[in-house]
Amino acid sequence: MPELPEVETMTRELRQELPGRTVLTATLRPKALYRRGSASVHRLVGRTICAVERVGKNTVIRFRPSGLMLVNLGMTGRLVTAPNGSHPAGARASHLHGRFKLDGDLRLLYYDARRFGHFYVAETCDFQKDLNVGPDPFIAKPGYFKRVLEGRTAPIKSLLLDQRLVSGIGNIYADELLFDAGVDPRTPAGELGDSASRLLRSARTVLKLAIDHGGSTIRDYRRHDGSMGEFQQHHAVYGREGEPCKVCGTSIVRVALGGRGTHFCPECQR
């Protein structure tokens, strides 16, 4: 499940290759991969990539003289370059849904087994307003969490997954940062008090560490070269149900919260 660290890793890798390339042909199917209100990728033919950046869990490719394409990988999406005629390691042809032929003998390919990803093509875009993408933990100012969580009654874990409030955090890193902060995921967000600012610090710590390890590979995620991320080896709680807490030895518990598998240490997180 690509979250901020995985998308950041992928975006950095694409940034090495894409800027300066002009789009020669573009196809994306099926239609369901387009986000509502998106223009067709055909519009990008003839335009030249000028920047590749990350916004929350999305990769944004910018073009000159104008235009942008936002890619959200959903759960199993993979955006990767390959020379003409070759396919990236471990990619199945039946999962190939998007092809962008670029100049200089390069293709940008989109694979997605479950097709939960989506694309948004437009001339301009206000991410916060048009796409409901709030600030990520590296952009948010100290005090931001405390301010937006005030009065909220939903469990803090559920709100951490809400991209409108804070972007970039998914199921894995929500569990991991709550452990780092020592906060019970079921805590009503408005009752956090001063630990709200601790959450922001933990988010930055955990996400930064994950980026340094190339992200987490649970099932599908792969680095650009087909290798796996390493951070899953450092998970304290995610996927460790029944295993001893690395701090106190208590068995890690798994509960369902808002329909999501949620892992935590009942001793360290209160």
Place this chain on the structure above:
DNA sequence: AGCTTCGCCTGCTTGC
């Protein structure tokens, strides 16, 4: 408005 549930989709895991 805020909170919760549902549906999309397919590969992997589990159970018989």
Place this chain on the structure above:
DNA sequence: TGCAAGCAGGCGAAGC
């Protein structure tokens, strides 16, 4: 061993 059912989960839509 083989097959069917169950499960996972980002995110938008719908329901309360």
